[in-house]
């Protein structure tokens with residue numbers, strides 16, 4: 774059975790899906806740009822970015838499932854889904870760092886923002902590795918992690934990705950393509966290569 778499909782229960786009407794990039798409505802409202810911005814900026818016309826965005830959708834879906842598990846008190850299943858989330862997040866972040874982030878950094882663009890995003894990648898890894906469903910603070914820690922991940926995804930979908938589309942040249946996209954071709958590696962290797 775695909776553990777991702779092994780939902781704790783059906784999502785409520787106000788779950789964390791939908792919108793321009795599957796981002797929560799409350800986050801979209803906080804953004805300065807309108808939620809539809811990337812419907813028109815061309816991001817999804819660029820294959821490597823479309824792939825990363827699709828992975829964001831999947832991770833937000835998983836996050837929604839994990840939230841439902843917490844609501845129903847099924848912390849063990851939440852932990853299983855968090856393992857899946859970690860397995861998907863690590864190679865995703867590695868491709869971002871070795872591809873789009875590296876290409877933007879080569880152009881000396883948005884270096885501080887990139888550093889912040891990379892620090893969050895490392896923090897997500899560390900937090901995921903330290904979660905224990907048997908502890909009383911497990912639900913709170915998981916919810917904080919999922920909120921931070923959602924904001925992180927917003928910053929990429931509505932920030933770095935559109936910037937890359939209008940900034941990177943041929944050599945930058947070559948770097949992005951190379952990173953995309955590396956494929957999945959072990960979780961422990963992600964973010965550290």
Ligand SMILES: [Fe+2]
Pocket residue numbers: 866869890894925929
């Ligand atoms: Fe990221």
Ligand SMILES: [Fe+2]
Pocket residue numbers: 825829865866869926929
């Ligand atoms: Fe990402």
